[in-house]
Amino acid sequence: MSTLLIHHPSFLEHVTPIGHPERPDRIRAIDRILEHERFQALEREQAPVGTIEQAALAHPEAFVQEIKDAVPETGLTRIDADTVISPGSWKAAMRGVGGVCQAVDEVMAGKVKNAFCAIRPPGHHAEKDRAMGFCLFNNVAVAARWAKKQHGVERVAIMDFDVHHGNGTQDIFWSDTSVMYTSTHQMPLYPGTGAVNETGAGNTIVNAPLRAGDGGAEFREAMEVAILPRIEDFRPDLVIISAGFDAHHRDPLGQINLVEADYAWVTAKLMDIADRSANGRVVSVLEGGYDLEGLAKSVAAHVMTLMKA
Template sequence: MTTLLITHPAGFGHAMPPGHPERAERLKAVDQALEAERFAALIRVEAPLGTLEQVTLCHPASYAQALIDSSPASGFVQVDGDTFMSPGTVEAVMRAVGGATAAVDEVMGGTARNAFVAMRPPGHHAERDRAMGFCFFNHAAIAARHAQKAHGAARVAIVDWDVHHGNGTQDIFWEDASVLYASTHEMPLYPGTGAASERGAHGTIVNAPLRPGEGSDEFREAFEIAILPRLDAFRPDLVVISAGFDAHWRDPLASLNLRETDFAWATQKLMDIADKHAGGRIVSVLEGGYDLDALARSTAAHVGALMGA
């Protein structure tokens, strides 16, 4: 059983205005980190193009088509205060969708034990019919729905350790008892959601907010007390990780103080849950992380843990 790395050069084609933190250099940093010798055993494949049918597992067709149709021939289209489209955005987004669903196919099909999808832009802020926070379509949510529709997964857990709360994932699954969404994140911080009192219609939303300045001890305590017992009781058939690395102490967009060892630790804890309930099946998708060195080191720690390396 192997770890699969799915990426595509189209991720570099999603251009941003000068100075924007969600820049193509992020993906280059991840690529370079995973070229190290310790990652030689990774199975590397290119992300296929996702389909509109896959996108509509979580987003209305009218929203998805309107977003695709708004792609500029040159320059930028501003979708919200910090979210921009360039001529390469649609392919990058659709490759991210295709990468996430292909990862599910390989992991649920048994050809890979787990997978990491290294694509940009991120996705977890994308609500059902709203692009925001650098995000257009919600790749983690689409992966979960694809596992259910195409592979018969009864229960899917999405665990999100990005420093920003995944309001989009919470929005999509608020009424759904078959998907558990669990998040650690800094609060107060953009986008303003993610209070512990936000539990969803069926109690399958688990928010464990952290205060600005908190670090490894508080993060691990939140995992041990709030998240892991709920995952264990939920017994997921697949674990999806929204793997943002902007809770690292070096990141410029937030104020938590995690280190790369924390991401490796959390990865191993989720692997233990997946081994117990899901045949080891994990699909991880890249979300945030805006300091290039921290992103590279944290991704390496995460993927190394997935590989057992």
């Protein structure tokens, strides 16, 4: 069994203003590095178009419709200071929703061991009824709910190593004890959430904030002390990764100093837990990562590790 790569040209059609960090070149950088012969064994599938019903697993249907209605025929529309939609944004967002559900389907069916979804716009800042922080729909939340609805999965663990806290994922699963949300992130930093005492209504939210200047040693300690034992004890049936690569030392949006080896390490650790309780099932979904070289090399290390399953 192999690793599945979910991708689609539509992810290039979500256009942002010149100088915006969340830009189509991110996908081009990932596409280029995954064309290398090291990645020949990847199963590759184009993301299908998701449905409003799938997006509505994580968001009120009225909110999903609101985003659809806000998409301009030409030019750009700002949802907030950071978050922009263009004529191609709806198509990209719905391929993202469809792509993560497809990844869950194939992993749950045992067709592949794990999957990486190279999608944009990212998702982890999207709250139940609010698009923000470059994000329209919360892709990992959709994936978790789809796994439960479509495949009868009882427990899902989400691990978010983006440099920014996934306030949206925390918001969606605050009172849902069937989903554990765990996060390492720089604090203080956008969006201001993610303190250690934010533990959810049923103690299934685990935040392990890092400080500006921290690097691999502090990141690995946070994972080994605060997060990995909690995920292990939760015994998830599926592990989902919010794979943001902006804690890389080259990234302009954070001040954490991770290197590619740190991403390979955490990927392997999460795979080990998945092997013990989830038959190895891991679905990884792209979040941030804004330095193109750092992003490409980190994705390569992450996917290379997934392929060792």
